[in-house]
Amino acid sequence: MNKFNFLYILIFLAIGCSNETVEVAETDLDTTLLHSLKKSSLTGEVDFYAMPSGNEFKDIPNQDPKNPITYPKVALGNLLFFETGIGMKAKKEESMATYSCSSCHLPELGFTAGRFQGIADGGIGFGHLGNGRTINPHYDGTEVDAQGARPLPVVNLAYVRNPLWNGSFGSFGMNVGTESVWGVADPLTSINHENREGLEAVVTRALITHRQDINKELMDSLGYTALFDNAFHDVPVSERYTLQTASHAISAYFRTILTNQAPFQKWLRGEKNAMSDKQKRGANLFFTKAGCVNCHNSPSLNGQRFAAVGVKDLDQNGYLVYKTNDGRNKGRGGFTQKDSDLYRFKVPELYNLKDVGFYFHGASKKSLREVVQYFNLAIPENERVESHRIDSQFRPLNLSDIEVDELTEFISNGLFDPNLLRYKPYSTYSGNCFPNNDPLSKKDMGCN
Numbered sequence: 001m002n003k004f005n006f007l008y009i010l011i012f013l014a015i016g017c018s019n020e021t022v023e024v025a026e027t028d029l030d031t032t033l034l035h036s037l038k039k040s041s042l043t044g045e046v047d048f049y050a051m052p053s054g055n056e057f058k059d060i061p062n063q064d065p066k067n068p069i070t071y072p073k074v075a076l077g078n079l080l081f082f083e084t085g086i087g088m089k090a091k092k093e094e095s096m097a098t099y100s101c102s103s104c105h106l107p108e109l110g111f112t113a114g115r116f117q118g119i120a121d122g123g124i125g126f127g128h129l130g131n132g133r134t135i136n137p138h139y140d141g142t143e144v145d146a147q148g149a150r151p152l153p154v155v156n157l158a159y160v161r162n163p164l165w166n167g168s169f170g171s172f173g174m175n176v177g178t179e180s181v182w183g184v185a186d187p188l189t190s191i192n193h194e195n196r197e198g199l200e201a202v203v204t205r206a207l208i209t210h211r212q213d214i215n216k217e218l219m220d221s222l223g224y225t226a227l228f229d230n231a232f233h234d235v236p237v238s239e240r241y242t243l244q245t246a247s248h249a250i251s252a253y254f255r256t257i258l259t260n261q262a263p264f265q266k267w268l269r270g271e272k273n274a275m276s277d278k279q280k281r282g283a284n285l286f287f288t289k290a291g292c293v294n295c296h297n298s299p300s301l302n303g304q305r306f307a308a309v310g311v312k313d314l315d316q317n318g319y320l321v322y323k324t325n326d327g328r329n330k331g332r333g334g335f336t337q338k339d340s341d342l343y344r345f346k347v348p349e350l351y352n353l354k355d356v357g358f359y360f361h362g363a364s365k366k367s368l369r370e371v372v373q374y375f376n377l378a379i380p381e382n383e384r385v386e387s388h389r390i391d392s393q394f395r396p397l398n399l400s401d402i403e404v405d406e407l408t409e410f411i412s413n414g415l416f417d418p419n420l421l422r423y424k425p426y427s428t429y430s431g432n433c434f435p436n437n438d439p440l441s442k443k444d445m446g447c448n
């Protein structure tokens with residue numbers, strides 16, 4: 001028992017039973033929360049919400065049987081993710097080897113971009129943690145590698161079976177039954193026909209989309225050949241240094257990135273002091289009255305469904321968009337081609353969002369309090385989304401200002417793992433600066 005509980009019990013004994021219900025609620029926030037978690041959990045157990053340590057690979061869920069996690073793969077994937085040396089398919093010579101996956105997925109910012117829209121090839125500069133990256137004036141808008149949606153965080157991907165806002169990658173999970181549209185709207189989704197988990201499928205796509213290359217000669221010159229040999233000794237040499245093996249390594253690394261040092265996770269493991277009382281009250285609202293758990297229900301608090309909550313798209317938020325018509329605004333419907341899926345987006349995970357600064361797929365909100373208030377009022381903001389399409393669970397919650405504050409505190413700090421830098425290497429084998437390696441970024445980062 002911690003000293004606060006002890007104090008409450010003393011107060012409780014002192015004032016007797018005159019105010020019993022209130023005292024129980026205030027003195028036993030932990031018991032109340034445990035009860036709420038048990039009720040909402042899909043297994044009926046509180047443990048459902050706890051993440052594994054990440055070191056015991058066998059405990060990590062949703063692995064691809066064709067790509068079990070191993071230490072050599074994780075070590076290689078970790079380096080490749082930050083390696084600018086593989087950025088060798090740039091549109092212009094001057095940009096070769098100046099960007100990486102991490103250009104848009106910074107560990108310091110919950111593995112998102114530092115801007116509403118990440119820029120890799122075709123960008124220059126870094127500013128402070130990516131906020132100062134701009135278009136290279138030698139590129140025209142259409143040549144720049146930037147997407148029509150806010151980057152998703154690459155944390156807790158062990159719970160993501162169908163990556164991207166529209167869930168279009170992966171042969172399983174929510175994509176069972178969508179076989180006829182694989183390869184239709186996005187030719188790269190034809191990879192789903194190879195019976196792959198979503199991560200292995202989408203990372204191969206990401207390496208292509210983000211203009212990176214993997215081949216024997218390049219791996220020799222950067223120094224990665226031995227790491228590939230170690231991680232993929234069972235793969236024939238002719239197939240060993242490819243986008244696919246690189247994708248396997250990065251996917252293995254991704255599955256180990258878990259926000260398991262967040263206060264809520266520690267609390268679930270029995271450290272009842274890890275969360276403040278305010279966070280506990282906010283958590284209780286999340287799993288009960290506020291109904292968040294109706295959609296966000298997993299250890300990462302993502303959800304295996306798509307929902308239309310009527311938020312604005314990236315091009316409606318006054319931002320410079322390079323590819324307005326890339327189909328992303330249609331959400332799940334852009335992938336399945338079904339009218340009933342139009343404007344539905346994935347239910348994203350909720351850890352380590354407080355430093356991101358741009359929320360929803362179109363980055364229409366700047367703070368988590370604004371997001372919570374949006375769900376509280378439940379007034380759709382995007383006129384493109386007809387009212388009959390809005391999810392029935394998106395409805396006014398009538399939370400008081402204090403409750404909105406408590407819920408915000410739970411998401412901002414109760415779900416914040418302060419140590420994500422444990423997933424960042426000190427250096428990569430090329431010795432290049434990362435996440436970016438263009439002269440202006442190097443200057444901004446103070447990197448030689």
Ligand code: HEC
Pocket residue numbers: 100101102103104105118119120121145146147148149150151152153154157160162163164165166199202203206207210212250328
């Ligand atoms: C130019 C910025 C940019 C770069 C570079 C980039 N990403 Fe992303 N990433 C995004 C955006 C934007 C999304 C969301 C796109 C969408 O869903 O339509 C995303 C989504 C993802 C997702 C899906 C996460 C989820 O929860 O569904 C994964 C996985 C991912 N990226 C991995 C990578 C890898 C691996 C690389 C390097 C090969 C990479 N990214 C490089 C911008 C980028």
Ligand code: HEC
Pocket residue numbers: 286290291292293294295296306307308309311345346347348349350353358359360361362368371372375376391393394407411
């Ligand atoms: C009807 C299902 C549903 C309910 C209920 C719901 N959410 Fe969500 N949530 C979503 C979807 C879908 C998105 C992504 C929407 C988009 O960007 O188009 C989202 C996005 C978010 C985001 C932004 C994440 C990011 O990366 O930008 C936060 C934070 C969030 N929800 C918190 C909450 C909280 C807190 C509650 C309860 C008050 C709640 N949600 C209730 C479906 C839901």
